[in-house]
Amino acid sequence: MASYDYLPATVLVLILLAVTGLLNRWKATSRLPYPPGPKPKLIMGNFHDIPTELPWVTYTEWGRQYGDVVHAQVFGNHVVILNSLKAAVDLLEKRAPIYSDRPTFPMLSLMGWDFSFGLMRYGEKWRQHRSLFTQHFRRDAIPAYHPVQLKKIHGLLRDLLSTPEDFIEHTKTLASAIIMATVYGYDIKLKHDRFIHLAEEGVKRLSEGALPGRFAVDTFPFLRHLPSWFPGCGFHRYAQNVSLLLDEMKNVPFDFVRQNMRDGVGRPCLASELLEQNDTQGSSKQQEQMIKDVAAVTYAAAADTTSATLDVFIMAMALNPEVVRKAQHEIDTVVGLECLPGFEHRSALPYCEAVVREVLRWSPIAPLGVPHATTQDDIYKGCFIPKGTTVLANIWAMAHNESMYPNPDKFDPGRLLNTDGQLNVDDHILGFGFGRRICAGRYAADATVWATIVSILSTFNIEKAKDVNGKEIEIKIEFTDGLVSHPKPFKCAITPRSDVNRQLVESTTEV
Numbered sequence: 001m002a003s004y005d006y007l008p009a010t011v012l013v014l015i016l017l018a019v020t021g022l023l024n025r026w027k028a029t030s031r032l033p034y035p036p037g038p039k040p041k042l043i044m045g046n047f048h049d050i051p052t053e054l055p056w057v058t059y060t061e062w063g064r065q066y067g068d069v070v071h072a073q074v075f076g077n078h079v080v081i082l083n084s085l086k087a088a089v090d091l092l093e094k095r096a097p098i099y100s101d102r103p104t105f106p107m108l109s110l111m112g113w114d115f116s117f118g119l120m121r122y123g124e125k126w127r128q129h130r131s132l133f134t135q136h137f138r139r140d141a142i143p144a145y146h147p148v149q150l151k152k153i154h155g156l157l158r159d160l161l162s163t164p165e166d167f168i169e170h171t172k173t174l175a176s177a178i179i180m181a182t183v184y185g186y187d188i189k190l191k192h193d194r195f196i197h198l199a200e201e202g203v204k205r206l207s208e209g210a211l212p213g214r215f216a217v218d219t220f221p222f223l224r225h226l227p228s229w230f231p232g233c234g235f236h237r238y239a240q241n242v243s244l245l246l247d248e249m250k251n252v253p254f255d256f257v258r259q260n261m262r263d264g265v266g267r268p269c270l271a272s273e274l275l276e277q278n279d280t281q282g283s284s285k286q287q288e289q290m291i292k293d294v295a296a297v298t299y300a301a302a303a304d305t306t307s308a309t310l311d312v313f314i315m316a317m318a319l320n321p322e323v324v325r326k327a328q329h330e331i332d333t334v335v336g337l338e339c340l341p342g343f344e345h346r347s348a349l350p351y352c353e354a355v356v357r358e359v360l361r362w363s364p365i366a367p368l369g370v371p372h373a374t375t376q377d378d379i380y381k382g383c384f385i386p387k388g389t390t391v392l393a394n395i396w397a398m399a400h401n402e403s404m405y406p407n408p409d410k411f412d413p414g415r416l417l418n419t420d421g422q423l424n425v426d427d428h429i430l431g432f433g434f435g436r437r438i439c440a441g442r443y444a445a446d447a448t449v450w451a452t453i454v455s456i457l458s459t460f461n462i463e464k465a466k467d468v469n470g471k472e473i474e475i476k477i478e479f480t481d482g483l484v485s486h487p488k489p490f491k492c493a494i495t496p497r498s499d500v501n502r503q504l505v506e507s508t509t510e511v
């Protein structure tokens, strides 16, 4: 047939194009070096140089040795670490169109976790999901959540009154309770809550499954095409189980919302609002799936981050009694002793605001943010950054930069205030990340964290715990590894400031 006559020529042209492309790429790469970094070994690259424990500390050290932008390579994959705010702003914000992708891991999509727009590739689907989320979590939408946030925070105060030693459990419950109430209109039960169990399991399997090196398929993606009975391919079964769990995690709370809407007992919440819109507009199944996905992302992104931040706050207070006293003095002066603080007091509490900002700076709970990735080759300060590079913002290094924050390990809210006691201009919260992938829930997070911190400070003292001999138990400042880094368990004493405060907490009601 005539069309076959063109085949050899077409193949030749395609080969020529490919060779030219490769040549161009080779020329670019051979002309310009990658950013400086530890010398890679053959095949494995820097696999053995990348630490599994507290990698941000090693990356900060690399920053001192090699500069603000450090390059490493793992089995041919490029990784660039940004150790300064300037480099993060230059690349992740000013060049956002090409630095807003997320790296892909075969295990992530096999498990079904790529439903989350927080981990999704940059593109149209991500844009739609993020925009749906933002409608409900943009700055001016947050005041609608204040009543539910305060109600759940008052529940936390009651929990701290009855079992203060379980404070880590209580901050976790608070973070979950706020999210479940705002997203699904659901009040969690304290023990054995099915929704929370599903959500926690889903998030746990994500951190286990996405752990670098846990499954060979992430290093050798071709393995995904081999059947599950093939030796070393057990990851298929693991992924399938997680995927079933995720389906339940997304669907079960929605069945609850739908049932309540039908019974007319539903409370306004994100899911019911979205479902109503969807029903009245007669939208598609695909639209409903997007609503379920976006709602489910919220739990995954919000619960752990918020509770870890509150645990950092409690640790910082136990270590810094003078900060507790100053903040309490400010609250007593502005709010008085007869009531609990509310959002209307916020602008009159600059010292407390500085405490919140210092908590987020002193120990950022996502020290390396969430990895970004490049969608095009790029050149920065004379160095070549290839398309597909994983880009890590070392938030920990930026927050501990001595020239911006002298004596950075010291917890000192005063560094964020002018001499007149008002907040200084440093209001860039590094802990929320950068550019188009910046934390989409930051306004909700900020409101919850602020209100919890001032509510606890207004009613409780936080001090080091004492042993049976009355000797203070030292607190080790240690954090866990992982995408979200929590303080390692520590003991402290959380006691009501006075009988008046105790009664105030007791007088808050459950309804």
Ligand code: HEM
Residues within 6 Å of the ligand: 117, 118, 119, 130, 133, 137, 297, 298, 301, 302, 303, 305, 306, 309, 365, 366, 369, 370, 371, 372, 431, 432, 433, 434, 435, 436, 437, 438, 439, 440, 441, 442, 444, 445, 446, 449
């Ligand atoms: C103090 C608590 C929180 C901290 C420190 C935090 C921090 C972060 C960070 C560092 C990122 C990655 C940013 C980047 O890629 O540059 C992120 C992403 C995200 N966060 Fe948060 N977060 C917090 C709470 C929340 C809450 C309460 C919600 C939901 C209500 C939320 C929703 C999200 C979402 C959806 C993303 C993914 C954004 C995207 O990929 O487009 N976060 N967060």
